[in-house]
Amino acid sequence: MQNFDPLPQQSLAIAGTDARFPVRRIFCAGRNYADHVREMGSDPRADRPVFFSKPTDAIVESGAAIDYPLDTSDLHHEVELVLALSQGGVEISQQTALGCIWGYAVGVDLTRRDRQAEAKKAGAPWDAAKGFDNSAPIGALTPAELCGPKHAGRIYLSVNGEVRQDDNLSSMIWTAAEIIVFLSRSWELKRGDLIFTGTPAGVGPLKPGDKVECGVDGLARLYFSIVSRRS
Ligand code: MN
Numbered sequence: 595m596q597n598f599d600p601l602p603q604q605s606l607a608i609a610g611t612d613a614r615f616p617v618r619r620i621f622c623a624g625r626n627y628a629d630h631v632r633e634m635g636s637d638p639r640a641d642r643p644v645f646f647s648k649p650t651d652a653i654v655e656s657g658a659a660i661d662y663p664l665d666t667s668d669l670h671h672e673v674e675l676v677l678a679l680s681q682g683g684v685e686i687s688q689q690t691a692l693g694c695i696w697g698y699a700v701g702v703d704l705t706r707r708d709r710q711a712e713a714k715k716a717g718a719p720w721d722a723a724k725g726f727d728n729s730a731p732i733g734a735l736t737p738a739e740l741c742g743p744k745h746a747g748r749i750y751l752s753v754n755g756e757v758r759q760d761d762n763l764s765s766m767i768w769t770a771a772e773i774i775v776f777l778s779r780s781w782e783l784k785r786g787d788l789i790f791t792g793t794p795a796g797v798g799p800l801k802p803g804d805k806v807e808c809g810v811d812g813l814a815r816l817y818f819s820i821v822s823r824r825s
Pocket residue numbers: 622623624672674703790792793
């Protein structure tokens with residue numbers, strides 16, 4: 595019988611230290627900034643956010659050169675605030691939700707927009723649109739005890755120096771705490787969970803050669819590039 599070595603534990607850099615944050619799952623909320631909901635053709639007054647997830651091995655860290663993904667000709671950027679939880683639970687209350695957040699980072703919910711349009715039309719799952727290889731670039735985490743709760747602050751993304759997305763966290767329809775409350779009604783949240791909290795308007799295509807920079811006030815910036823697929 596063959597012996598298998600354990601697979602590596604996925605983790606994220608913590609800004610300013612050599613320590614790493616071990617990652618359990620990646621949850622994502624969609625439709626959380628009204629202007630983006632409208633640009634995607636939906637009604638921002640829907641009664642709750644949509645949720646989907648990404649595999650943890652989709653994480654890529656700042657500085658990466660990412661191969662243009664397979665199976666798309668319409669790769670899109672979505673810059674988002676990412677929460678990292680140090681504790682969880684089920685049916686978490688609004689009062690205790692903020693206390694579950696250990697830290698914050700800026701991330702990009704890379705999306706195969708063509709596969710997403712097909713899935714929406716067919717009522718099919720979003721895995722091919724959202725959960726593909728290298729679909730979760732995330733910058734270094736900043737502990738909440740250093741940066742405070744992120745209720746407001748600029749969130750932006752630029753491509754080759756041109757700003758494409760530029761908004762404020764205060765525009766989020768549901769706050770970080772509310773997203774945790776909603777998620778914990780359907781899943782038991784645990785230490786190590788990451789939560790993407792939705793993107794502002796201005797999503798658009800990326801192509802090989804593009805250099806992406808994004809940030810949220812007070813958090814470490816995230817840089818990556820898209821390169822032609824290496825065989
Ligand atoms: Mn998104």
